[in-house]
Amino acid sequence: MLLPAETATPTLTARFSGIRAQTEDLCRPLLPEDTVVQPIVDVSPPKWHLAHTSWFFETFVLQQYQPGYRVFHPKYNFLFNSYYNSIGSRVLRNQRGTLSRPGLDEIYRYRAYVNEHMQEFLATAPEKNLAEAAPVIELGLQHEQQHQELLVTDIKYILSTNPLLPAYLPEKPKTVASAPRNPDMLQVKGGVYEIGYKGQGFCFDNELGVHQVYVDDFRIRNQLVTNGEFLQFMQDSGYQDFRHWLGEGFELATQEQWQAPLYWLKTDDVWQHFTMHGLQEIDLNAPVTHLSFYEANAFANWAGKRLLTEFEWEIACREFVPEVKKGNFLESQNFAPLPADNDETCSHLLGNLWEWTYSSYHPYPGFSKAPGALGEYNGKFMINQMVLRGGSCATPASHIRATYRNFFHPDKRWQFSGIRLAE
């Protein structure tokens, strides 16, 4: 299911501390009340994220590899199991927001308890245990990073549904006005390419099954679609004209009365949008975000272009992204996408916004599930979802790579998703 992690214990210990602390840092600006609610099924209460990521280590590491470990509370397995049928029954997903207990303080005690036992395990476990557990710990850390991203997107959603429109962070100093950049279509040569992860570091099982694909020549836009461009689509009745849309998308948009991306609000005829810093004016040069696949695809049709496949995207990413990662990731604490970066040939392929592809999330040839409960991690979701690539401003920098496959149903809008055009 995953390759051997970079196993030097000191590093793992350090990374464990760092990543676990980062999760709590993200929750620091919240009231206890904010950590309880679940306004829609897709969104989980922050309290739940804090506990569930600890449950992962307790269940898959400490209970497996640390002899004599006693769980913090016998019912937490029922409360904080997300979807692992192998691990037993659990609170229904849509009921997470009805649970006031354990309270936030108790959950921090749970985290401290698990952290302490994990540190002890990392410090004292026999080499053999450690070697066996290392890949699972690594998976737990990657899993926690995924929940860091979800924490950001879920907190944003929670605050956005509140009529008081509270800001997660106090108003941010106004950045220098961004300048438009010339959009361009970059050529990529067709042929048979290799797809999937081949390196020495960590990857998810869904990136494996390295295989060849044939693609034709294609061209990729050197920057993401901007708010300004999307406004033109809106002003051209883009949301009302069925000809741009997939049938199920148009039906949904009509029924839900979509008129703009999620979080956009029109006040006195001016479009604003809700951000982690509260309601703000829209920057026309910044990339448009919080779109469903349906909207992304409708825009592409309207523009006479198309979305990329996930294979084209991966090929382009390898071609245009230099070794060293730079970009707008979780650690930048922007919690919002930035305008195109003029230093990059193809701006923001990694970071900034997840890019919808016109590829369904299916197994690669040669995909195989891990044995046991961890085999439920990725494989069982391989239907009805579309692949997104590249990470976003809510993705930890160390979590993303060219081969990373994210996936959501085509109607979802609350992630930091954007549009990359091709032709």
Add this chain to the structure above:
Amino acid sequence: MLLPAETATPTLTARFSGIRAQTEDLCRPLLPEDTVVQPIVDVSPPKWHLAHTSWFFETFVLQQYQPGYRVFHPKYNFLFNSYYNSIGSRVLRNQRGTLSRPGLDEIYRYRAYVNEHMQEFLATAPEKNLAEAAPVIELGLQHEQQHQELLVTDIKYILSTNPLLPAYLPEKPKTVASAPRNPDMLQVKGGVYEIGYKGQGFCFDNELGVHQVYVDDFRIRNQLVTNGEFLQFMQDSGYQDFRHWLGEGFELATQEQWQAPLYWLKTDDVWQHFTMHGLQEIDLNAPVTHLSFYEANAFANWAGKRLLTEFEWEIACREFVPEVKKGNFLESQNFAPLPADNDETCSHLLGNLWEWTYSSYHPYPGFSKAPGALGEYNGKFMINQMVLRGGSCATPASHIRATYRNFFHPDKRWQFSGIRLAE
């Protein structure tokens, strides 16, 4: 809509302080997290109750009668209006549990602000303003008492849905085992009786329109149906035998798989029930509670008896209940019904449990709505609901009387409702 209150200002001021403080006392054992959630639409978050009762005074007293009053927050009218169309749009009832802000602390600040201005108003307002406002203040206090009862029943529901089954109060000292009492049917003479409120104190508009009704001779049970009796119904397949049930009741019971009253849990073949003191053994001599009208009526049919009409109940209450109220009310802090009281001819007509009647909640002849927003208080609910009489262990003692009409849909189970038989 309501009779002039006992208007001596000192009394009103004292009652204002007392009742407002009692609401907060009820919330003291809760975590902030407990005050946010809404597991079903019927239940409101405690935070919401705390704010809504303050909004009532702010909207109907301070904004009307206190010149220059400035509202605490301009959006609270949208957040904490319950159902007054006259007062404008509001958060949908089923969305109350998605709102984390304002946090609990902020709501206590809101309460303090309203209290302070109310006290100032009561101390300094011109006689004329005071006289006009007094009935509305009285209504606000009665309204707050109603929400005290709802706080108790909603808190019980919230805690009950949590897999940890947390107790509202630490385990209560075991009371002395209760003894069964001989049930008896008491005779009441038929004839033309007067129904409705005629006194000098406060009453709701739905008790007015004093009028005559004719009833035949009837007999009323001198005590409520007990857990032990209800267990016999259950053991006699009472929940499975459609012949005892109203059609819509049986359909619901089947669909919801009702096997016992709400809060009953069978563990290792033993029935327990969830109480405000956590999971407890069932006392066979205590009255059965948390039943829908459907279950109450099915039980009565099974027992070869029937429920009372609300008129029979009121006539019996006047006949059997002595002047001085005594009983099991909110202030007793039992938060649970007690076994029959041998000192009373007809035990617990007032307090202990609301008693379902086989009367729909309709207007009395001569009923008229108050003008303006307060006219929405009672009249618009006069359809599809059944009348309950007598108050419960969650009702403030000063809130109940023989003519008081409570009402719920026949499927509701989360109130402290019980069964009084007649024939």
Add this chain to the structure above:
Amino acid sequence: MLLPAETATPTLTARFSGIRAQTEDLCRPLLPEDTVVQPIVDVSPPKWHLAHTSWFFETFVLQQYQPGYRVFHPKYNFLFNSYYNSIGSRVLRNQRGTLSRPGLDEIYRYRAYVNEHMQEFLATAPEKNLAEAAPVIELGLQHEQQHQELLVTDIKYILSTNPLLPAYLPEKPKTVASAPRNPDMLQVKGGVYEIGYKGQGFCFDNELGVHQVYVDDFRIRNQLVTNGEFLQFMQDSGYQDFRHWLGEGFELATQEQWQAPLYWLKTDDVWQHFTMHGLQEIDLNAPVTHLSFYEANAFANWAGKRLLTEFEWEIACREFVPEVKKGNFLESQNFAPLPADNDETCSHLLGNLWEWTYSSYHPYPGFSKAPGALGEYNGKFMINQMVLRGGSCATPASHIRATYRNFFHPDKRWQFSGIRLAE
């Protein structure tokens, strides 16, 4: 459950033939295709009515009292049982419109088979069997008359949902324009009255338990509310002003976007309505029909009046309706209400339109269910429904009387229901 029928066998035989034939006459103008569909759950396919009324005689008469009787088809009990749990499982009500078989011809064969055996039974059964069966046969005939009314209302609904708006009968000769009549409020004296059926003929169990009620003096309108009056309510924003409405009614009206009675269509700014003779202009002097209780009650509030209770209605009916029935019943074949009749002191109390009362459908004191399956006939519906009185233009003349209690949920509109005002 019912009083001994007028038992002279010849009469019963004649009535059996007549009523059974009348049912088929009603279906004659239909295509086979019309008899299959079920556009809403309330409406049953005509084919189903034809079969179900036969199933009643087969199940409750022939199988009980005719030795050696063989059912027409072993599965028809499953197909055509309406709601008798005692008789076993059955096709779900909302699935009736999915059944193409048995075809209409087959169902007519079923009717002929049952008729033949019933006639044989009536002609040849021993006196004792006949005497026992007579009340059940009478009930079967009354039951068939009820389904005749439902056939009319269901056919109207079925045709109305078809975009072709087909007429049940070819366009009717235009009647002479009706003249308005002076509305008046007639006085009725209060006091203790006797309610319920006491005669020698047939009545339903829900009319029994003759008992006394006290009513105050009241006044009753001498005619039904007209289309013209209801238009004024509409033009005065009656559907938009919550103050006239019960809460649940207003919520429903808003959600369903009710703007007018059922079957009214606005074309080029002119209101028409769909009738059994197709789309027609509205006669302002004819009574308004196809209203829910909510609309009837909102109109009454708007008009500063109220609806009657079922007791007031019965008292008034006894006072104002002469012995001999006359009026607009099923046999008149108008299938629509007529303008007020100037010859009657209080016009159209019987026939024309069912009149919503503000009384819930509850058991009379002393109500008792018949033993066995027929006990499911009326009693189990005594919740959540409102009483309507007086019969309509779709009611067989011999079926109605002053004590007759019809009942529907307060949101139902497809019956021939109207408004009688009181004060």
Add this chain to the structure above:
Amino acid sequence: MLLPAETATPTLTARFSGIRAQTEDLCRPLLPEDTVVQPIVDVSPPKWHLAHTSWFFETFVLQQYQPGYRVFHPKYNFLFNSYYNSIGSRVLRNQRGTLSRPGLDEIYRYRAYVNEHMQEFLATAPEKNLAEAAPVIELGLQHEQQHQELLVTDIKYILSTNPLLPAYLPEKPKTVASAPRNPDMLQVKGGVYEIGYKGQGFCFDNELGVHQVYVDDFRIRNQLVTNGEFLQFMQDSGYQDFRHWLGEGFELATQEQWQAPLYWLKTDDVWQHFTMHGLQEIDLNAPVTHLSFYEANAFANWAGKRLLTEFEWEIACREFVPEVKKGNFLESQNFAPLPADNDETCSHLLGNLWEWTYSSYHPYPGFSKAPGALGEYNGKFMINQMVLRGGSCATPASHIRATYRNFFHPDKRWQFSGIRLAE
């Protein structure tokens, strides 16, 4: 959108007559009542299919190319438009079963009217009009063949939901017992292949955009999965073991209580299935059918195999299927799949059963929609559906080819779908 049809007018005329007549032949065994109902949204009433296919010719041919053509009825466009937004509003899909009119006879008159005008057009239209219309007529015929298949599957569903389980055709003479055949995995060589339609005949727009794909070596089963094999999966708790299933599939199977393929019924511990000839014993050697993608995929996982991609399937089909089509198609009138054919290397790739692939229905590179309403034909469905290949026993023989792409949502079971394994 489509290639020029084989345009010789005589042939087209003959094909027009033949295909139109074949549609009516399929409806001949039905009662008028059978043609009205719609037990689930996926299924359309046969009456609707008969009319809709005529509407296609009326709307896209006669109204476009035949000057002076008058439509049969002005409302039929509203009634029989399926999903073409360009052509205007229409009856909601889920309301098709509520329409009794126009009756079946009227619809046959509609067909005759359209046929007559089409024949006249084909006989007399100027060459230029004919040349322009020919591809649209061809598309109309292909469209009618698609509805022939749907007629078969929809009739089967309609009859199956009837408790009488009526047969479409009288019981068929028992065929000779089929013998099992040795299953085998056939090798196919990997490499870059060309995918899509390149011939001179008709194809749909979704087959165009011929392009190259790379596939690895793979092996394909020489026959479909049989009922006997699927029974083993069932007996091995295949429906209960989440490990074989995609998450959304398992959730659905659990919720819908799937225990066997659609149409299987267990009576006295024996599995039978409903067929077009009524309820019949299951032939263990015949292929299993009426499965969702979820079940097909779960079976493949259980068997340690996988489904093919649509590209692998097309490559295999070209390799193994000889020029001349033979097989079990609509014209064979079996209306059921046959056991494997020992004469074929790879049995029944074409005909018998549609084969689920693990490929989403997406546009080929270079796909482009036709202008105007016909552009809505295929493109707007390219989301959330899986591709099926090869045609079935309900597919007209002249309608299928190696490149044909059918598509359904992964939960659909009422088509003649089956399982082809690969590894």
